[in-house]
Amino acid sequence: MPSKLPSDDVLMDYYHEGMTDREIAALHHCTVQAVNKRFHKMGVTRLSPENTRANALIRHRWRGIYYSQESDSHHAADASKALRVWLRRRLGDKTLTANQVGMADRWERGIRERNEVLCYGPEGWFYRPRKREDGQRVIDWPESLSYADKELVNLLDLPLEVSTPVAV
Incomplete structure (x- = not known):
């Protein structure tokens, strides 16, 4: 075609x-x-600032796996895509499509309903039951892992209400 x-x-x-x-x-x-x-x-990268910030945060958490745009890369898995889109929505990314907004909303609803956090291990992405030390975080974020932009890290917490964009 x-x-x-x-x-x-x-x-x-x-x-x-x-x-x-x-x-x-x-x-x-x-x-x-x-x-x-x-x-x-064509080699032209055009990411929104929100997309760049979301990618940087995810890359910081899972350094060794979030490296490539190739389809066989683990970062292309549905769970990773949903997390990235959800973060972009939380950051107020105006470039998200209606489908992406729907994906973010469904992902958040699922995390809430199942009371889970997103993790990554040798076999790839998986969800596990939320532990007390997770608080409202949507991913497993070790206490020992620091990140300069605390406001951005805090966007990994489930909002009290169903998600709406929160520009930082």
Whole structure:
């Protein structure tokens, strides 16, 4: 099936004009993901500041596994994607699609209902029952692991109410 997107040169013109992936997708009647994928193939990375912050926090927690955009990387697993999207939503990322917002909401609801935290081990991502020391954190975060941006780390706590964006 032929691409709905224009040539790489035209996409770069859009990029230099400051058009967002969403604007390009609307112009060419395709998905935002299709635009993002093409830019990725071209070596152009366009992440929102919220996405960059969420990735940095997850990378800090699980240094050895969060390294690649390759499909066989563990960071591409559904649990990791859901965590990243949920964090972006908490940070107020306006670039999230309706599907991503729905994913974040479902993930939070599931964590709450099952009273679990997300973990990573030799076999990949898994959920375990919440322990007292987890507090309201959505992932297992060891006390010994420090992070300079305490406000960002605190966004890993379940909000008292169902999640709404919280810009930091």
